[in-house]
Amino acid sequence: MFGDRKEDVPQKGFRLARSPVDSRRPLTLRDVSEASGVSEMTVSRVLRNRGDVSDSTREKVLEAARMLGYVPNKIAGALASQRVNLVGVVIPSLSNLVFPEVLGGISAELDDTGLQPVVGVTAYLPEKEETVLYEMLSWRPSGMIVAGLEHSETARAMLRNSGVPVVEIMDTDGEGVDSVVGISHRRAGRQMAAAIVAAGYRRIGFLGTKMPLDHRARKRLEGFQEGLAEAGLQLADTEFYSGGSALKKGREMTQAILSRTPDLDFLYYSNDMIGAGGLLWCLENGYDVPRQLGLAGFNGVDLLEGLPRRLATMDSCRREIGAKAAQIIAGRPHSGVIGGEVIELTPVIQPGDTIRRA
Amino acid sequence: MFGDRKEDVPQKGFRLARSPVDSRRPLTLRDVSEASGVSEMTVSRVLRNRGDVSDSTREKVLEAARMLGYVPNKIAGALASQRVNLVGVVIPSLSNLVFPEVLGGISAELDDTGLQPVVGVTAYLPEKEETVLYEMLSWRPSGMIVAGLEHSETARAMLRNSGVPVVEIMDTDGEGVDSVVGISHRRAGRQMAAAIVAAGYRRIGFLGTKMPLDHRARKRLEGFQEGLAEAGLQLADTEFYSGGSALKKGREMTQAILSRTPDLDFLYYSNDMIGAGGLLWCLENGYDVPRQLGLAGFNGVDLLEGLPRRLATMDSCRREIGAKAAQIIAGRPHSGVIGGEVIELTPVIQPGDTIRRA
DNA sequence: TTCGCTTATGTTAGCGGTAACGGCAGCGAA
DNA sequence: TTCGCTGCCGTTACCGCTAACATAAGCGAA
Known part of the structure; x- marks a missing residue:
């Protein structure tokens, strides 16, 4: 509540350019998770239709994803899942x-x-x-x-x-x-x-x-x-x-x-x-x-x-x-x-x- | 020298199956780096033709990669390089x-x-x-x-x-x-x-x-x-x-x-x-x-x-x-x-x- | 000798996701 | 009440590679 970890701490290199106003920053799971108030993992579950998620949460997440125009990054997904x-x-x-x-x-x-x-x-x-x-x-x-x-x-x-x-x-x-x-x-x-x-x-x-x-x-x-x-x-x-x-x-x-x-x-x-x-x-x-x-x-x-x-x-x-x-x-x-x-x-x-x- | 970190410590799940004898384990940069006695980073540099690498090292690495039949994993590469x-x-x-x-x-x-x-x-x-x-x-x-x-x-x-x-x-x-x-x-x-x-x-x-x-x-x-x-x-x-x-x-x-x-x-x-x-x-x-x-x-x-x-x-x-x-x-x-x-x-x-x- | 620069290599910290596991309600059965 | 289970969600530790930043050695010039 008092400040999100990581995100608003300028880190290095191009990260600096990623100010909250910069809408051209590529979207990640984190953006969707913040927008919908749940963890990244839950967002991931919703988007992949895997695991148990309550209907209300699911709705929230899907809505947020749609609003933001989020497209999952299959590169990261594939690396993590080896699939x-x-x-x-x-x-x-x-x-x-x-x-x-x-x-x-x-x-x-x-x-x-x-x-x-x-x-x-x-x-x-x-x-x-x-x-x-x-x-x-x-x-x-x-x-x-x-x-x-x-x-x-x-x-x-x-x-x-x-x-x-x-x-x-x-x-x-x-x-x-x-x-x-x-x-x-x-x-x-x-x-x-x-x-x-x-x-x-x-x-x-x-x-x-x-x-x-x-x-x-x-x-x-x-x-x-x-x-x-x-x-x-x-x-x-x-x-x-x-x-x-x-x-x-x-x-x-x-x-x-x-x-x-x-x-x-x-x-x-x-x-x-x-x-x-x-x-x-x-x-x-x-x-x-x-x-x-x-x-x-x-x-x-x-x-x-x-x-x-x-x-x-x-x-x-x-x-x-x-x-x-x-x-x-x-x-x-x-x-x-x-x-x-x-x-x-x-x-x-x-x-x-x-x-x-x- | 006294034991490679990570690799020979059985971790969990499928990692256990990755015994050194199992030749069907997918190859990674690490395998090439071990085979050629240099760091993963150097192998990466050689394979991408980027940065300075001495000719002798380059040879060693290429030889090792060829021997092993290594094919780089673009998924990981793309994720890391954002390219x-x-x-x-x-x-x-x-x-x-x-x-x-x-x-x-x-x-x-x-x-x-x-x-x-x-x-x-x-x-x-x-x-x-x-x-x-x-x-x-x-x-x-x-x-x-x-x-x-x-x-x-x-x-x-x-x-x-x-x-x-x-x-x-x-x-x-x-x-x-x-x-x-x-x-x-x-x-x-x-x-x-x-x-x-x-x-x-x-x-x-x-x-x-x-x-x-x-x-x-x-x-x-x-x-x-x-x-x-x-x-x-x-x-x-x-x-x-x-x-x-x-x-x-x-x-x-x-x-x-x-x-x-x-x-x-x-x-x-x-x-x-x-x-x-x-x-x-x-x-x-x-x-x-x-x-x-x-x-x-x-x-x-x-x-x-x-x-x-x-x-x-x-x-x-x-x-x-x-x-x-x-x-x-x-x-x-x-x-x-x-x-x-x-x-x-x-x-x-x-x-x-x-x-x-x- | 010391400084500065180049060349060759290693170390660290992620990239953006997911597997695996942990924790905690809520609830019926013992 | 306690146990065990299921449903729901979070935490942690990676996936395999590379950018960026050390580090170390070699060498010519001051």
């Missing part, structure tokens, strides 16, 4: 459309768990991935969801030592650090090869973006080749490109490969976007799709629905992968080190209108 | 393609400032925006970049009281809380109207997504109508839709509006994606574009490059907006409350091939 409600999500790109969808699945699943995703983008660069992981782990998140299984040894070590649950997503062809949720791209490639061969196509070309670090695309191609090999076939031609508008690249590559190898009867694209470009080009240039020339992409993006003809593709279970990954993180009790689950989802071929019906 | 290297970025959606691009501009600009963007998505919902802002502000970021100027009163208050620099982006038609970087969508609409009228079109229809909360689209439409009014015209018909694949919606809406009002000679779409769908539909159905029927969209997404004909559009300066916003945040000295800048960029019409040449 952080963040989940790191590391993906190679945001412009690929596929990744925002995975993210959508994660967010939706996390929505009522109190956990919050924080996104980091690697641009397909291993060094960047290391930086992003380091940065994220330094915030001691409750979990990490990382795209792909291929990481530098340093990155793997960081994840392993971090003590937080890790889920590697999108790909199951390989060894994970902890849990894994995804599809087998190798198998996906084989499956598509089988379907194409079964439909009677024989002169098959592959078109992809030149991304040595897109391991999933690479595995798909490898699987595809294996699948062809089983039927005694091999790729008749391939075409790679990088950068730029995928739709446009799809056109250009298609023109290029068909003028180089005119007798191709099927084009397999490493993703739907270039596939769509290819499809548009083929239709404009009078190809009889799918009789004369079959086409297929990969991913099952819903952009395809607006195309003149539905491109054959394969769903890559993106939302579901995100959801499952989030479930694993959310379900894992705090740092209780349980073994890594591996969940392999099975993509389904959507034949569309660009592959001959059996 | 957080995070910038909150709040956008309505990730699947709109436009927003990842803004984000790209922000990231690129922030890349060598030590600052890191953290993304929050509002799904165009004001309540969700409040939650996201609250959540972000509770981490005391160095700045906030928020899409749009329309926020709930609560949200504006939070931003104002937060004491961090705020940049509202994408839109300059209205009052901002602090700084603003964007384009005038109203003016953009007028400008497009003027161009269309100048090209001789008179029976003009508008097609947009039914999103009452997409204020920028609304302002564009209002500006467009104003522009038409100046020429003594008004919209001949409109069509709205929501949800689903934008490309497909574009087709459906185009078909709908043209069968209802067949004498339209121009269709203005609220974004490029539905515009692209419309373009495909028109071409397939034998419309003579742009002679008989002109088309235009908005945004200037590079997807358009792959279309059979280049859709007329208007660049929305997305990367540049992101870059400028990031510059403001990065350039603002810590919480030095300087006045809010307003930067209005000027979008340029890209006539493409779907509007008659003057």
